[in-house]
Amino acid sequence: MSPTVDLAPLPRLYQEHVAALSVRYAAVMKAHGLDALVLHAGSPQKKSAFDDQYWPLVGVPHTKHWLPLAVVDSAVVIEPGKKPRVLVNVARDFWEGPPEQEGDHYWAALERVEVKGAEGVRACLPHAAIGAGRAAFVGEDRSRAASWGFVDDRVAPAALMTDLDQLRTIKSDYEILCMREANRRAALGHAALLRAFVEAPGSDVPSELELHLRYLEITRQDEPETPYKNIVAEDAHAATLHHVQYGKSRVPAGSLLVDAGACCFGIESDITRTVGRGTGAAADAFRALVAGLDRLQRELCARVKPGLPYQALHNQSHELLAELLRELGIAKASTAALVDSGATRKLLPHGLGHSLGIQTHDVGCRKVAPEARNPFLRNTTTITPGQCFTIEPGCYFIPALLDELRALPVAAELDWRLIDALTPFGGVRIEDDLFVTATGHENLTRPFLA
Numbered sequence: 001m002s003p004t005v006d007l008a009p010l011p012r013l014y015q016e017h018v019a020a021l022s023v024r025y026a027a028v029m030k031a032h033g034l035d036a037l038v039l040h041a042g043s044p045q046k047k048s049a050f051d052d053q054y055w056p057l058v059g060v061p062h063t064k065h066w067l068p069l070a071v072v073d074s075a076v077v078i079e080p081g082k083k084p085r086v087l088v089n090v091a092r093d094f095w096e097g098p099p100e101q102e103g104d105h106y107w108a109a110l111e112r113v114e115v116k117g118a119e120g121v122r123a124c125l126p127h128a129a130i131g132a133g134r135a136a137f138v139g140e141d142r143s144r145a146a147s148w149g150f151v152d153d154r155v156a157p158a159a160l161m162t163d164l165d166q167l168r169t170i171k172s173d174y175e176i177l178c179m180r181e182a183n184r185r186a187a188l189g190h191a192a193l194l195r196a197f198v199e200a201p202g203s204d205v206p207s208e209l210e211l212h213l214r215y216l217e218i219t220r221q222d223e224p225e226t227p228y229k230n231i232v233a234e235d236a237h238a239a240t241l242h243h244v245q246y247g248k249s250r251v252p253a254g255s256l257l258v259d260a261g262a263c264c265f266g267i268e269s270d271i272t273r274t275v276g277r278g279t280g281a282a283a284d285a286f287r288a289l290v291a292g293l294d295r296l297q298r299e300l301c302a303r304v305k306p307g308l309p310y311q312a313l314h315n316q317s318h319e320l321l322a323e324l325l326r327e328l329g330i331a332k333a334s335t336a337a338l339v340d341s342g343a344t345r346k347l348l349p350h351g352l353g354h355s356l357g358i359q360t361h362d363v364g365c366r367k368v369a370p371e372a373r374n375p376f377l378r379n380t381t382t383i384t385p386g387q388c389f390t391i392e393p394g395c396y397f398i399p400a401l402l403d404e405l406r407a408l409p410v411a412a413e414l415d416w417r418l419i420d421a422l423t424p425f426g427g428v429r430i431e432d433d434l435f436v437t438a439t440g441h442e443n444l445t446r447p448f449l450a
């Protein structure tokens with residue numbers, strides 16, 4: 001029996017989420033001298049100026065903090081002391097329809113007002129506050145903001161946006177419950193793909209495209225609904241960190257990396273697993289690397305607790321990787337030499353992880369720039385209860401970076417025959433989603449996926 005998530009408390013937790021968010025929004029609005037905020041759902045984005053096709057609406061994330069509202073020219077109006085009002089655009093043309101709304105637990109906590117088009121929204125806006133310059137528009141469509149009466153400096157003011165982003169770094173119990181369920185859903189897809197890959201008979205391994213489509217089917221998501229485009233990489237493709245150009249032919253692949261998530265009420269999960277198959281010394285060495293990375297990842301997760309700077313954990317991941325390289329016979333140099341020379345950063349160029357929530361790379365955790373040696377690190381906060389982030393160490397054989405590694409003095413102490421044997425497998429990444437508690441953390445992924 002696969003584990004389930006009890007969603008019964010969801011309506012109550014959502015009410016608490018809205019109550020707490022209202023208080024936090026009111027404090028930010030007071031600090032910025034605002035009586036009202038209008039959060040835009042979004043406008044369609046054209047794929048190209050030379051075409052008449054539009055991208056599916058992703059929506060303005062700040063709006064999603066209240067509810068997923070991917071309906072063009074809808075809006076949420078926040079006025080402290082009043083129930084948040086959702087102006088839902090119900091005007092329909094015969095070309096497009098709205099997405100199916102998942103769940104109806106929103107409407108006990110929010111006021112739902114049906115309006116027709118952008119004009120209908122405008123009629124319901126807090127005109128006195130807008131006219132007095134005491135209301136701000138949160139969104140990216142400046143011409144829509146202008147048509148609703150907002151002067152330019154009241155459209156997504158940078159200081160306001162920074163403060164609203166900060167509110168996103170601490171998750172509510174409602175968001176965490178959704179994230180558990182989003183992990184459960186994604187885990188079903190991962191388990192199915194890993195099984196299909198490992199158990200495929202002979203060399204008849206499913207193609208990347210087949211695996212991608214299978215993942216969508218199992219997780220019941222259409223492509224635009226996934227939190228991010230599935231990364232499905234066989235063999236050397238795993239050395240492209242965001243490989244999304246799926247191979248269509250069946251190849252006798254020896255490795256599979258799947259980095260894919262799912263959504264629950266607009267809250268996302270982000271999971272990566274890697275697996276090897278086949279026989280021979282190289283396949284065995286790759287499996288040992290996967291197993292070692294999995295141990296390393298679990299060790300890093302075990303260290304997550306309030307008070308630790310996330311960047312310190314990132315730096316520790318390089319020490320652990322250096323130890324693993326020594327253990328596997330990939331390197332003979334000392335741990336310190338492997339880290340200080342920058343060698344581990346040629347094999348693991350990305351950050352240890354990132355904040356997660358409404359967006360896959362959620363905002364507000366990189367107010368301070370990382371150390372120069374960690375340019376891609378997206379989280380430089382001190383780990384704090386309520387945060388939610390990924391822990392995703394990896395080890396990749398990226399040809400361009402291997403060239404740079406070869407040029408380092410420490411290269412003489414690496415086993416290049418072994419590295420060359422592992423290079424066709426591309427690389428390994430193992431990624432879980434973690435929620436920080438008062439005393440440690442909850443791993444949101446492992447209960448559903450080993």
Ligand SMILES: [Mn+2]
Binds near residue numbers: 270
């Ligand atoms: Mn990630």
